[in-house]
Amino acid sequence: MKQKIFLFLIAISFIVGLIGLYRYLTIGHSLLNLNSAVPWGLWVAVYIWFVGISAGNYFIVMFWNIIKNKKLSNLTTISAILSLSTLSAGLLSILLDLGHIERFYKLFISVNFSSVMGWMGFFYSIFTFILLVTLVLSFIKKDVTTKFYVAGIVISSLVILVESMLFARPPGKHWHSIIFPIHFFVTSILSGTGILMFIAGLLKKDNTSLISKTLLVLLIVNLVVEIIDIVSMGTISNLKIIYLLTANLIPIILLILNIHTLKTFVGLFCGIGVLATKYDSLITAQLKQPFKGFENAFFEPGLAFSYIPSFTEWLVTIFLISFSVTFFYVFYKSITSLSSKLVR
């Protein structure tokens, strides 16, 4: 029964998302609030969120494999599929954000290694390769040396690092402190673990209690990092306040109380909550004007230092989410049916 509702929900959001995507592809940028003063908007936030989940959950699973926790190792396949689906959704969202979508292939051929985005293409190809290898290995149930898991951890942490470096490079709108990469790292793993927990719960895997313990640890670490970040920056946006109160404190409390029924949804809640904090860090950092009175020198659409995602941007975000979920669902279903056929 749960699956029926789940499928119905996904279908609805897919269609709604598609409408938004269609309108955007036909009418174009006028539907968006993208602007030059705040160059990166909702879709870039969605992108770093997806890539965070993808690398984060793989990191945590590899970590468990290393410490030989059998209970969690059987999540490797799920994690690989989750990583693949969220990574592809992430790349798709960055493609849609490009001014010239049809030239995305240039990201992979004339790569400029002094540019963080240049590394992106490179690292993500390696990471995808690792994920595919993991899938194949877990499929044929071959036991694997820890060296492989270590490689997995290294690659996934590099991916997160690259992603955080995207926003930390001076001298442009450089981000306020070195706390930023750490914050990025923790939130990525947090969101990965959260979503993993949710899926594990959905698929009736019995190892959710262990994951929730890890999640709790991560939530607390994240809280600490966020507070340090706020103190060092001196200001706090209300979006951050809402995030801390809802997607950070409440899950901590729920996990401590260990109410079983809510457990799976807590994971989802944390996973989605991380989007808010990443969005907040991304946008507030770009609102800093290069000079006093810069905004008042010229008033035209796209030059004001303020940004609110437009309706179409939300629609396309819904599409991206439903795309990754569908990608996961289809991939997972086909893998499990294939493996059961083989077993027979």
Add this chain to the structure above:
Amino acid sequence: MSTKIKEDILIRMQNDLKRALTKPVEKRKWAMLIDLRKCVGCHACTIACKAENVLPPGVVYRRVLEIESGKYPDVERHFVPVLCNHCDKTPCVDACPVKATKKRVDGIVDIDYNHCIGCRACLNACPYGARTSDFGKFYTQDTPKIQPYELRPAFEYQKKWYRKKGNSPIGNARKCHFCLHRIESGLLPECVVTCIGKATYFGDIEDKSSLIFEIINSNNVKVLKEKLKLKPRVYYIGLKEELL
């Protein structure tokens, strides 16, 4: 005896420009100097640049900051034109994932519109806010009819760019290029010629006999955000950065 008034600085700089064009391109080192004591905040440079390069809504290469300070009646007003500084150390070029923007040998930082994918990484990388993105808007799009001055091609980088849907420069990052298409034909950049305060100087600072070299050496010039050490090529006289 009526002292013969010396020639307008535009003529002097035009001759400097023609002399520089005889040199091979890698020998030229284009730079700009803005004497803020003569800038009267008229914004002609901003609008002339818009008109010359057919810049749509949301794209602007040069803006003039207007800052008021002091208490009545000791009040001050300062006008500071800001544009791409064509820095020698280019964070924007580093940020571009597809090498669509480069620092030319003559010092100008240009963009290859056919190569830029419109990821806007360079907009965030520039500390001077000198880059903007063309989102395909028109000034007269919501009026009864789009007008010819928005349909005629721009001549940037010596090519004809028609802003039709899906074609570059729509979707690209755009920036000041010191009016490269004008320089190559012996014309001074648009913001230099239309500066009514005669406050904007331009030329090849390698050429010791050029006006810009003469003035830079006889005044203490400053650059914006010196602490970033990007070695900008737009110098200012009378810059009070503490006000910015």
Add this chain to the structure above:
Amino acid sequence: MKEEKNIEKFCKKIIELKLTRRDFLKSSVFLGGSAILLSELEKLYALVEKVSKDKLTTIQQYELSKAENILHTVCLQCNTGCGIKVKLFNGIAAKIDGNPYSPWTMTPHINYQTPLVESTTIDAAICPKGQAGVQTVYDPYRIVKVLKRTGPRGSNKWKTISFEQAINEIVNGGKLFADIGEDRYIEGFKDIWALRDAKISKDMAKAVKEILDEKDKEKKKSLVEEFKIKFKEYLHTLIDPDHPDLGPKNNQFVFMWGRMKAGRSDFVNRFVKDSFGSVNAHGHTTVCQGSLYFAGKVMSYQWDYDEKDAKMKWTKEKKFYWQCDTANSEFIIFVGASPFEANYGPPLRVGKITENLVNKKLKFVVIDPRFSKTAAKAEKWIPIKPGTEAAFALGMIRWIIENKKYDSKYLTNANKAAAKEDKEPTWCNATWLVKIEDGKPGRFLRGSDIGVPKEKRIFKDKKTAEEKHYDFDAFVVLKNYKTITFDPNDENNPVEGDLFVNTEVNGIKVKSAFQILWEEASKNTIEKWAKICGVKADDIIELAKEFTSHGKKAAADIHRGVSQHTNGFYNVYAWLTLNLLIGNYDWKGGMVQLSTFNHLGEKEGQPYNLKKLHPDKMTPFGIDIIRHGEYEKSTLFKGYPAKRPWYPIASDVYQEIIPSIGDAYPYPVKILMMYMAAPTYSLPAGNTNIDVLVDTKKIPLVIACDITIGTSSMYADYIFPDLSYLERWEFHGSHPSVTQKVQPIRQPTIAPLVETVKVFGEEMPICLESVLLAIAEKLGLKGFGKDGFAAGMDFKRPEDFYLKMVANVAYGEKPEGKDSVPDADLKEMKIFYEARRHLPKSVFDPVKWEKACGSEYWKKVVYVLNRGGRFQNYEDAYEAEQAKNKYGKLINLYSEKLAKTKNSMTGETFSGVATFIPITDCLGRPIEDEKEGYNLNLITYREISQCKTRTAPNYWLLSLLPENFILINSQDAKNLGLKDGSIVKVTSASNPDGILDLKNGRKIYIIGKVKVTEGIRPGVVAFSLGYGNWATGSSDYIVDGKLIKGDSRRGKGVHCNPVMRTDPYLKNTCLVDLVGGSVSFYDTKVKLTPIS
């Protein structure tokens, strides 16, 4: 030689084959069906793109810098008129830059004889408005077909009708609006063209002059009776036979214009005055800086023989004023003037100021309640209290006289000979003795008053060799207690006088003019003068000291801040008198005047004297609607006060035109034609004009000629589209701070964007000229059409008129063409034709152009047109330390003419010398709005990026400042609890609700955003002009039943003119300056009420 050969072949080919291909713009039917707008440009887009797909190879010269793609003309985005080059791409005006030949854009500008090809890569400087000119020309809301209203006036419901139908209806009249329920007969042009005989009009004019000059009441009445007998069969042509001095019914056609320059104004005066015979052709001078022009006029009267009246009188005056020779001055005081933002020309003046500022050759001070961008670079900013400018000048005058810092050598010269002796180009009447009649200075003392008989003189008329006898009564000065009589224009025996004289001669109480000035200046101590101005006494003293320590190279340069008050005339007179104290007129760095090449051909030897080239000129007579004449002389005189003010000194009194029509004083008007005019927007309390415009009884027929449906043309019955400034002819003239002799020429640079019609069998675009030509054709007016100029010389096309003017300018002003421009060589002829290849036959037909200006002048005309006018080289404007184009005559420190002129409201005579009078209404009563809580003094200013409604379509400029604000001092803001961005309603005693009622159901509240600043005097608030525009494309309208949505960007911001104080006595007009005619922009007290 070979190259010459094929250029010649090329030119011939162009002439023969001229544009047989149909004019591509004509094919795009601008007004298919209802869309009256520039809507059919889709084809243009396709054409633009199809023609040049190829890549521009690097070696290829930048297309827009080639001679054959550049046409020179004159900007009109404000009245400065900078020379511009229009760069064309496939017939589109793609880019505008400064014309290097023009002194407006470079200092010095390039030599006039620089070959054209060398000028193409030199772009010069123009302001942001000039750069955005293409957005005015290619405005999506431009009208391109004739509109006729289909609803009540101002309802913005229109239908398009053919040009022929419109002309037919306005000429023949009839029940033109019966179809929308207006059952009234409207008199057309043919009905009110009552007096058609030129001879009779001449005789009547002479007779009326005798009636006016007759002082005795009874004799005046009998002269009127005589008149009625003498002209009994023509009495039906008069407005009112009992008052012949009202003139013929022809005067009931009034033509008023906003921005119009020479060429077109000569065209209009020829139509209205010489052919139609109406006196009513009026400009807008008083809304700009009337009192500045008319103070200049009063100071320029010369006592000389007047040929028309055959006697000595104050004559040869000019409507003009002086400005500082900016590039060569060492110390300038800008009073109520901001050359960095307006003041006839940032491009013209800024470069000269900043260059000398930086190399320490110039210091300047700004006196202005607002800290303008000019003040930002000034040595000192003095925030004066608005309306007290004369007090500041008189304070300086007092210090200068007390400390004997004036140039006594200059001031003691009484006549031309004395001036020549001291090598002074001008002289003034400081030493002339003035009779004190019952305690008040009146006329000058004359030789006949002290027993020196009048001298008998003979005037020999050069042409008719006729001799006229007249007598000359000498003026008198006192030198070491002895009286000396003299002739002011005597060049042989110099006469000097004592400056301070207060004595009796032959029992007559007399004072020297300088003594009278001293008594005015010493009415108050410097501290008291400072208190009146709200400034520090040291400021006055310091300025006076500095002003008198640069010899001739100092000047007080004034503009609207000084003239646009109810006491504007005397504010101006005080500051121009201050300049007299150091005798800096015509000196390098001092006060200079403009000079232009005569385009009307009045100088000896010039090809076409257009004043004479008229077969049968009417002599318009009668008082005009704005009553530019003396009330006491008119037959309407019924004691004081007059029903509405009369203006003996000022003309072009813009604020009187429509309200006077509303009051039908001096007579009712039948037809009003407005050209490029927006009185309802630009006038203070301009909204009072709306009440008159909407009333079909007060003005039966209102015609407008405009490029968009503007803030005033929206109230017209018919709107004829016009050509924008890039599509038409004009002779822009010059401004006082341009010392070179010039004539910038505006000429067609792009194909007309309006419909093409046929008049006198000639194809031409609809515009002001074609409308007037068509009316002339229908009426059969003399002076137009076949043999319009003279036998065998037709006047069928606008170029027939304008190209003759270009020939005059090209010929120059010296006989035998010694001063004419060289011929254009073959290369320049080739460029001339090539650069106009995109112009259709309706505008450019080389065969007709050559015929219009005469083949012998054709090459010179091309030489001038290639350069966008004629400009003297920079150095040729100076000789030694003086300006070459000199004023060179008497300057009146004391004006007898003014002292004799009576105030039409009080009957008292005006003061003949500079004085300080407080702000009053037209009856001289003070205005005390403070008592009702209106205690903030409202002033206006101009951002450099805006003009008035003309820049509404310039979207680039609106990006600099999308909406204006109300500037308020931080102290005042705190007291009113206001902060940046607060919304306030602006109200005044004459508009307590702060409402602009458009009388079409739409009401606009005068509400604006506040901007708190330190840069304005406490107690003063300011707003910039050009915003709060309720038409010109910002509001919706219906054409042929189709709704055209307005563009809200063009209507943002607040326009506080509707709140400006109306005169308590006149009620339907703003406060006025009775002497100089200026409207008061800066004397309104307002209240700001915060709105949540």
